[in-house]
């Protein structure tokens with residue numbers, strides 16, 4: 520995977536309306552090489568809509584999206600992928616009847632429009648590298664459908680990494696994971712960012728977010744109500760009020776809250 524420096528993703532003024540609903544309003548988001556940047560917020564806050572705009576799956580109503588110095592707003596998803604972006608989905612989307620290695624191989628083609636190009640040596644090397652990196656090498660020949668839950672989540676990430684992304688968007692990677700799987704996931708995310716990849720995370724598990732993020736953006740009803748270091752976010756009264764609904768509570772235990 521390529522080492523990189525500086526700002527890899529810069530989103531500015533991002534707005535998306537669905538009829539009368541403004542799902543995302545004036546979002547600013549920046550992720551540098553090697554950073555983990557998280558977006559949190561209650562259900563319906565606009566997190567997935569923001570990801571869908573950045574990846575080219577839906578068109579923004581307004582705003583700029585710059586990936587590794589290149590304007591990608593308006594590009595089709597495979598072109599955004601070719602510019603260096605990969606993502607995982609909130610609900611696991613694997614090719615259940617293909618092997619683990621074959622699933623990772625598919626990630627090599629995310630940046631191509633179809634499956635028309637021949638397989639190259641570099642594709643197979645990348646698959647092996649991603650399987651080793653994510654700890655799935657021992658399961659390479661197993662069917663994806665037969666994997667344990669934590670390994671399925673891990674495979675989604677391995678497949679995304681196969682495209683050598685400079686920016687990786689993870690949509691709720693810890694959803695449904697047990698504490699052991701969450702710890703392993705946190706280590707994996709830290710290892711990915713250590714390579715120089717910018718990781719942008721949507722996650723409901725606040726304790727996980729606070730422990731691995733360099734910066735956190737908090738959305739509510741599409742608007743950014745706070746942005747800053749994890750320690751700043753944890754003390755922000757608007758965030759506490761939005762999540763816990765107890766603005767007068769002097770010391771709510773935000774770490775213990777898993778948002779739903």
Ligand SMILES: Nc1ncnc2c1ncn2[C@@H]1O[C@H](COP(=O)(O)OP(=O)(O)OP(=O)(O)O)[C@@H](O)[C@H]1O
Pocket residue numbers: 537540541542560561562563564565566567568569
């Ligand atoms: N295709 C769509 N058509 C109409 N409204 C939509 C569409 N997609 C999202 N919305 C609305 O936009 C708002 C933001 O939804 P979004 O799914 O982005 O929130 P979220 O923060 O990702 O929520 P969750 O945590 O449940 O995934 C919601 O009010 C939702 O109903």
